[in-house]
Amino acid sequence: MSAVTHDAPLVIIGAGPIGLAAAAHAQGRGLPTVVLEAGEGPAAAVREWGHVRLFSSWNELVDPAAEALLTRAGWQRPDPASYPTGNEWVDAYLAPLAAALDATGEVDVRLGHRVVGVAKQGRDRLVDSGREDAPFTVHVRTPAGIHLLTAAAVIDASGTWGGPNPLGGDGLPAPGERENADRITYGIPDFTDAATRARYGGKRVLVAGRGASAQNSLVGLTSLAAEAPGTEIVWVLRRPGVDDAFGGGDNDQLEARGALGKRAQAAVASGPVQTVTGFRTAVVEKDSGDSGRLVVAGLDGRRIEVDEVVVVTGFRPDLTVLDEVRLDLDPVLSAPTKLAPLIDPNVHSCGTVYPHGAAELAQPEQGLYLAGMKSYGRAPSFLALTGFEQTRSIVAAIDGDLEAAARVDLVLPESGVCGGSGVFDGQPTEASGGACCAPSDQLLTIGGERGSTCG
CATH class of the missing domain: 3.50.50.60 (FAD/NAD(P)-binding domain)
Structure with missing residues (x-):
């Protein structure tokens, strides 16, 4: 049975494409959920690369649980064969989804709420005693100051848009890079x-x-x-x-x-x-x-x-907010250790990544998961459809439905379409297919170089 309650809800970090998809799956299972978004609007990171047209068509950019919720509210899906810009993705899907989730009363979407830390209640990273049974404490910077939120489970879907790789050749900002x-x-x-x-x-x-x-x-x-x-x-x-x-x-x-x-x-x-x-x-x-x-x-x-x-040299995840929880990450990619071999860019493109879920994304702290572009660490090629499957499996695991969590519901298109930096708005689309990408050398996040950020 799920440990999620109104007093200790599921907390999702980030109201981007993957965070909102996770919230839609949670709402479908009746799990009290709080979505914390640092920006002043949903999918704020996508807005920052909103001028970029995605490689993915609308057919690959809508989560099934989200579509079911929106359809009940009278939403009409855009032309499945067309390719939106980041701004169009937000306007036609992500912003309406955030509003529909908030209107259910089961999901609380809080804008302008930046997560600055996640910990086990009353325990720093060194403490073993009582750790497994302790809820999470999420430290949130709000317009009124720092607020502490108790959570039974946490999904970090905050993406990588805020962490562009530097110009410096050794992975650190070159002297003079910040000054200029x-x-x-x-x-x-x-x-x-x-x-x-x-x-x-x-x-x-x-x-x-x-x-x-x-x-x-x-x-x-x-x-x-x-x-x-x-x-x-x-x-x-x-x-x-x-x-x-x-x-x-x-x-x-x-x-x-x-x-x-x-x-x-x-x-x-x-x-x-x-x-x-x-x-x-x-x-x-x-x-x-x-x-x-x-x-x-x-x-x-x-x-x-x-x-x-x-x-345009790629992005990396900000892991500082997770300093006080125990993580199991690959030393090269900064992705969950079980996921890293599946997404190694030396071996895989987004179209060859096997669908995966809770088993590969779970962290040592029970109830803590990385999802979306955040879960890929420094690997560049992320697929929106893969992110949707991640959230379906993760939320099922949080709800105690281990059979559904272990099941693979996603069949990837042969082209391996992924949300990323496609052509600029106004440029002719010379092909009907999609393409892999990722913010920087990639994008998105589901979409982003950034845009890379598909979310």
């Missing part, structure tokens, strides 16, 4: 925005990274260069070459990914793009002369002068 943050953007700029176009037009811009988000940035900047004379792009990669940087093109089993790669390859071939390979950033500093530019220096001594920097 006003000239550095993490994620895909919105080139449909006039202020963004003015910022980059006529400038020398460094793009660091490879994958879908880098490709999108290159396409956007070369398009801008056609309108703004003097725009130059320096594309920096850590790898020694670009042979596999554009995907498989026409041979790519994921058509949309191949189409984006072909556009990026054409943009690099025809546009004002200088490609620099084997480059790992050591220092970012202001030019000592009168140019006003930044100098990005490599570990090998090479120096690149630019006006602006776009960093």
